[in-house]
Amino acid sequence: MQRLKNRAQRFLQRPGTTVDLAPLQKVLPEIEALEDELKELDDAALTERAAEATQVAEICALGREAARRALDERPYDVQLLGVLAxxxxxxxxxxxxxxxxxxAAIAAYGHVRSNNGPVHVLTVNDYLARRDAEWMEPVYKLLGLSVGWVTESSTPEERRAAYASDVTYASVSEAGFDYLRDQLVTDVDARVQGALATAIVDEADSILIDEARVPMVLAGAVAGEHDPVHVAAGVVKGLRSGRHYEIADDGRSVAFTSTGLAVVERKLGGIDLYDDEHVEQLSAVNVALHAHALLHRDVDYIVRNGAVELVDEMRGRVAQRRRWPDGLQAAVEAKEGLDATAEGEVLGTITVQAYIALYPTVCGMTATAVLVGEQLREYFKLEVAVIPPNTPCIRVDEPDRIYATRQEKEDALVAEIALSHEKGRPVLVGTLDVKESESLAKALDAAGIPANVLNAKNDDEEAAIIAEAGKFGAVTVSTQMAGRGVDIRLGGSDQSDRERVAELGGLYVLGGGRHHSRRVDDQLRGRAGRQGDPGASAFFVSLEDDLIQRNAPDAIPASPRMNFDGLVTDEQVDYAVEHAQRVSEGVQHEIHRNTWRYSVVIEQQRKALSERRERVLTSDVTAEMLKTRSSEKAEELVELDEELLPRVSRSIALYHIDRLWAEHLAELSEVREGVHLRALGRLDPLDEFHRAAVPAFNALIPAIEERTIETFEENEFDKDWAPDDKTLVRPSATWTYLVHDNPFGSELDRLVAAVGRRLSAGGNN
Incomplete structure (x- = not known):
């Protein structure tokens, strides 16, 4: 019976169970019963009442009334169901x-009143953090709450003030960076963030699943850093695919041919790259080859203002302050003839998933959560509540149109856009990458169809472009729509042509290909049919698309049935497209799970060391240790000045905690990258990683104590001693960045992906 239930759930694309809304719906009459009473209160009385509310129904009723007064918007019952969820x-x-x-604003108020505050509303970018905070501020003010926002440009003082508010809006990366910086302060008063209590996660599937394994990094300058990758980039430049190197079918790995290897070794002076003394050069050359052969400008990254900027695959926009790991960033910079940007020594790091887990209370919202319901439960113990729309969706979702080649797909897309544009029906086209968006824009221009283009190169203009995408006659070409944060209203932002556009069928959304996740497709579809508006969607797919070539090339029949214009009419191909997308999702899930298994031990160690550091920072525990281990010198300092020993001991111990943790992270990074080789010897890589990581951490605490005592005994201290003395040299500069997923994954990730594809293919035979 359970097996039948699971099969039915998979068929309905609703993995796992969802929250039963019946108990929540029973609260709605209680909320409505309070409405007339609250309307009679003046603003001051409403604020006073809001400060005393403790019951859920009253909290929701007060939130509804505050929104009605502040924004002239009365929240629908379904919005209140979302609040209750x-x-x-x-x-x-x-x-x-x-x-x-x-x-989310009403939910934030509710959490504050339930003593779950302060509340952090975590968004996908700075723009949404500031916009939403300023937009909702009048509501919060009526409810008696303070609100602040944090962006990349916020000063430490501005951050401290924002986090002191009842509700703070910030991108998840900025909040994470503030946490990392707070973990390295040498003075309690230098912290900005304060206690973590409740996180409301906007675009929850994107942040909690797609970005979950992204490490946030605090780095410091390292003296004498060198960059062998630039030399390697010059060596691989000009090498040709098929002759000098071969690319794997999945497009995620590349290897030199014997001819290519001979050319490279000759360029490097006739060396043997596989000799032990040339290990560093071999690594640099391989990284440079990956950048040369597998990473493509205007697809994986763009070059703007003299810098390489990574493109977020899930959102089609620049991934702010992200770097590829393991020298790959420097390799791409070298490929493009740019100076390498410093990577620095990692001083502290935490994944998005581990950071979110620090909040005792977590909830969120998104348009597409059900498809990752099992993962939300597995990693965060979160359930999904599917809130029905206020007005039923009447959007027409047409079947995919599949073409043999990319060119035939683009030609068909242009023809379809032309038909709608001729009538004045607005069209929104979602493309797979920057390069494709620009190619389509050129084709439309050649056909005499003016189009607005939104991609990673002009994402600062996104709000204005998206807001007018529903205007009569508008054609908008955009990369992924997930997290755009702006509604498309029929007739444009002023809705002046609303009725005319509605009569034409509303917004027509066209997908330029299936994405690697059904959720991203659904985000794009969801731009049409908003709040009961008419609308339609259709996806144009090519058998040459990367999704199919990488994940289901063997599922395509040798001679599929198709029309003269390249339109494929073969049920087996329809199945192959769906199969390719599911395989891609499965592979990403397995890589996520595999990556998290390694992160768990590092996070446990980080927490343990963080607790120790907190004791050192906020007590005299180190001074007491020195009185025991180096009593004579400790007594000298106490006689000189009672406050000197605690100050000196604290500074020395904090320095060595931070120094040894940075060294430990570097060591674990090397172990993690090399551990997959042990799999060749039939050893479990995770066991081997633990076997190296656990003893290394166990040796850390004694080492911190020994170095602290050594530094204390070797140096002289007087009343004027300051912690920035040359004996405790901290990095001259620090900066933050996110480590973008290596697009090829580690060797182990690629192994997991390959096995996942084989298992998936076998399970569908």
Whole structure:
């Protein structure tokens, strides 16, 4: 019976169970019963009442009344269901345009009143953090709450003030960076963030699943850093695919041919690259080859203002402050003839997943959560509450149109756009990458169709472009729509042509290909049919698309049935496209799970060391140790000045904790990269990683104590001693960045992916 139930759930694309809304719906009459009473209160009385509310129904009723007065918007019952779901610690799935921003604001108020504050509303970017905070501020003010926001440009003082508010809006990366910086302060008063209590996660599937394994990094300058990759980039430049190197079918790995290896070794002076003394050069050459052969400008990255900027695959926009790991960033910079940007020594790091887990209370909202319901439960113990739309969706989702080649797909797309444009029906086209968006824009221009283009190169203009995408006659070409944060209203932002556009069928959304996740496709579809508007969607797919070539090339029949224009009409091909997408999702899930297994031990160690550091920072525990281990010198300092020993001991111990943790992280990084080789000897790589990581950490605490005593005994201290003395040299500069997923994965990740594809293919035979 259970097996039948699971099969039915998979068929309905609703993995696992979702939250039962019946108990939440029973609260709605209680909320409505309070409405007339609250309307009679003046603003001051409403604020006073809001400061005393403790019951859920009253909290929701006050939130509804505050929104009505402050924004002239009365939240729908379904929005209040979303509030109730988030107050219950769930992820609310609410369709695009259903008012998630206001729903989150009322939920934030509810968590503060439930003593779950302060509340951090975590967004996908700085733009949304500031916009939503300023937009909702009048609501919070009426409810008697303070609100602040943090962006990359915020000063430490501005950050401290923002986090002191009842509700703080910040991108998840900025909040994570502030946490990392706070972990390295040498003075309690230098902290900015304060205690973590409740996180409301916007675009929850994107942040909690897609970005979960992304490490946030605090780095410091290292003296004498050198860059062998630039030399290697010059060596591989000009090498040709098929002759000098061969690319794997999945496009994720590349290897030199014997001819290519001979050319490279000759260019490097006739050396043997596989000799032990040339290990560093071999590594640099391989990284340079990956950058040369597998990473493509305007697909994986763009070059803007003299810098390489990574493109976020899930959102089609620049991934702010992200770097590829393991020298790959420097290799791409070298490939493009740019100076290498410093990577620095890692002083502290935490994954998005581990950072979110630090909040005792987590909830969230998104338009597409059900498809990752099992993962949300597995990693965060979060359930999904599917909130129905206020007005039923009447959007027409047409079947995919599959073409043999990319060119035939683009030609068909242009023809379809031309048909709608001729009538004045607005069209939104979602493309797979920057290069494709620009190619389509050129084709439209050649056909005499003006189009607005939104991609990673002009994402600062996104709000204005998206807001007018529903205007009569508008054609908008955009990379992925997930997290765009702006509603598309029929007739444009002023809705002047609303009725005319509605009569034409509303917004027509066209996908330029299936993405690697059904959720991204659904985010794009969801831009049409907003709040009961008419609309339609269709996806144009090519058998040459990377998704199919990488994940299901063997599922395509040798001679599929097709029309003269290249349109494929073969059920087996329809299946292959769906199969390719599911394989891709499965592979990403397995890589996520595999990566997290390694991160768990590092996170446990980070927490343990963080607790020790906190004791050192906030007590005299180190001074007491020195009185025991180096009593004579400790007594001298006490006689000189009672405050000198605690100050000196604290500074020395904090320095060595931070220094040894940085060294430990570097060691674990090397172990992690090399551990896959042990799999060749039939050893479990995870066991081998633990076998190296655990003893290394166990040796850390004694080493910190020994170095602290050594530094204390070897140096002289007087009343004027300061911690920036030359004996405790901290990095001259620090900076933050996110480590973008290596697009090829580690060797182990690639092994996991390959096995995942084989198992998936076998399970569908």
């Amino acid at each position: 988030m107050l219950g610690g769930s992820v609310a799935e609410m369709a695009t345009g259903e008012g998630k921003t206001l729903t």
